[in-house]
Amino acid sequence: MLRRSLENRDAQxxxxxxxxTNVEKxxxxxxxxxxxxxRKTARLRDKADLLVxxxxxxxxxxxxxxxxxxxxxAEEFAKLQDxxxxxxxxxxxxxxxxxxxxxxxxxxxxxxxxATLTARNREAKQLTQLERTRQRNPSDRxxxxxxxxxxxxxxxxxxxxx
Numbered sequence: 001m002l003r004r005s006l007e008n009r010d011a012q013x014x015x016x017x018x019x020x021t022n023v024e025k026x027x028x029x030x031x032x033x034x035x036x037x038x039r040k041t042a043r044l045r046d047k048a049d050l051l052v053x054x055x056x057x058x059x060x061x062x063x064x065x066x067x068x069x070x071x072x073x074a075e076e077f078a079k080l081q082d083x084x085x086x087x088x089x090x091x092x093x094x095x096x097x098x099x100x101x102x103x104x105x106x107x108x109x110x111x112x113x114x115a116t117l118t119a120r121n122r123e124a125k126q127l128t129q130l131e132r133t134r135q136r137n138p139s140d141r142x143x144x145x146x147x148x149x150x151x152x153x154x155x156x157x158x159x160x161x162x
Contacts, residue, residue: 009120017113024106031099038091045084052078 052074059070 020109027102042088048081
C-alpha cells in the first residue's frame with residue numbers, strides 16, 4: 001500500500017515538474033515577446049512625435065490656409081499618439097508586469113518541488129530499509145515498528161510540504 005501511494009505521489013510530482021518547466025519556458029518567452037512589442041510600439045510613438053514636430057515646423061513656413069490645415073493634421077495625429085501611449089502603458093501594467101511576476105512564482109515552486117523530492121527520496125530510502133529489515137529479521141518487531149514509525153513520520157512531513 002505504501003509503495004502504491006509513493007508511486008502515485010511520484011506521478012504527481014513528475015506532473016508538477018513538467019508543469020513548472022512548461023510555465024517557465026513559455027511564460028518567459030511570452031514576457032520577452034510582449035516586452036519587445038511594447039518597446040517597438042513606444043518607438044513608433046516616438047517617431048510619430050518627431051513627425052508631428054516636423055509637420056509643425058513645416059507649417060510655420062507656409063501660407064495661412066496650408067498652415068492651418070497642417071496644424072490641424074498635426075494635432076489630430078498627436079491625439080492618435082496619445083492613444084498609442086495609453087496602449088503602451090496598459091500593456092506594461094496589465095501584461096508585462098504580471099508575466100514578470102511569474103518568474104518569482106516559478107522559482108518558488110521549483111524550490112518547493114526540490115524540497116518535496118528530497119523528502120520523497122528520504123521516505124523511499126526508509127521504506128527500502130524497512131522492507132530489508134522485514135526480510136532479514138521478520139521476528140524483530142521492535143526494529144520493524146521503529147522503522148515503520150519513522151517512515152510514517154517522514155510521510156507526514158512529506159504530506160505537509162505539499
